[in-house]
Amino acid sequence: MKIYVTKWAITQGILEMEADDTVSGTARTVFVPQSRSSFAQAFHSNEWHKTKAEAVERAEEMRRAKIVSLQGQLAKIQNLVFDFGEYR
Numbered sequence: 183m184k185i186y187v188t189k190w191a192i193t194q195g196i197l198e199m200e201a202d203d204t205v206s207g208t209a210r211t212v213f214v215p216q217s218r219s220s221f222a223q224a225f226h227s228n229e230w231h232k233t234k235a236e237a238v239e240r241a242e243e244m245r246r247a248k249i250v251s252l253q254g255q256l257a258k259i260q261n262l263v264f265d266f267g268e269y270r
Contacts, residue, residue: 185212186237189229191244196237201230 187197201212212230216222231237 183232185214185225185230185232186234187225187230188237188240188244189225191237191241192248196234196241201225 183201183203185199185201187199190197199214201214205212210227212225214223214225228240231240
């Protein structure tokens with residue numbers, strides 16, 4: 183079965199893989215068999231999708247969340263004050 187993996191969407195994009203036809207457990211775990219270049223892999227619920235549209239939607243959610251996180255980090259850095267105060 184063809185799946186679309188979004189586990190690393192922010193750094194590697196959406197990956198298209200061939201997985202076993204069975205979905206295991208309530209966590210919706212899917213297994214990708216070992217290939218020549220990697221070990222066998224397992225992906226859980228929000229890390230893989232059956233359609234490209236679902237994968238794109240999830241990747242967009244991840245992108246928006248990352249932007250919010252980076253904006254928070256940027257605000258903290260912009261508000262840094264290097265003052266020795268009473269230590270001088």
